[in-house]
Amino acid sequence: MATDRSDRRSTDDHGHDVIDPLYVGIVTVSTSRAAAEDPDDPGGDTIQECFEAEGHEIRERVLVRDDYSSIRTAVRSLVARRDVDVVLTTGGTGVTADDVSPEATSSLFERDLPGFGELFRSLSWEEVGTRAMASRATAGIAVDTPVFCLPGSTGACETACEELIVPEAPHLVGLATRHQQDATDQSLSAYQSE
DSSP: OOOSGGGTEEEOTTSOEEEOSOEEEEEEEOHHHHHSSSOOOHHHHHHHHHHHHTTOEEEEEEEEOSOHHHHHHHHHHHHTOTTOOEEEEESOOSSSTTOOHHHHHHTTOSEEOHHHHHHHHHHHHHHHGGGGGGOOOEEEEETTEEEEEEOSSHHHHHHIIIIIIHHHHHHHHHHHHGGGTTSOOHHHHHHHTO
């Protein structure tokens, strides 16, 4: 399969840039799972299944503890890779003291995608009622890569992926990387040297 995005770039029925298939990175955030010898990862599994069902490819899955630096480092290493188009984290979006995924990921964002969190909480309201307000799911663009920060529950991952992310991510990646089509990507090499 072609690694270069230009080999996977096309336009949709409306003439919008799309990248298809997508290459995906998944970061699962869970201190208890990271400490386990043979951890399960239902949130990461759900994300993988949703993307693979639409013909996309998972390039990397990482499991880290609920720690700002660990989360940021994992996401940063994935967005710096040329063979990863979109990154999703699962876990750590609630309101407890160790729920720092939104802060760790958004520190990397060059541009926010506030509509994702708004739409996700709206969909969550239909499923879990007022508890939807406790979700701090967020998204943004880091090094020309859409990054989505999801809750850890399989239901939340399924809703976010099936209803919002998988249908729109090829277009978002196309838009976020369009400037690279005829130019050298200087930001990636500069980003990796930090």
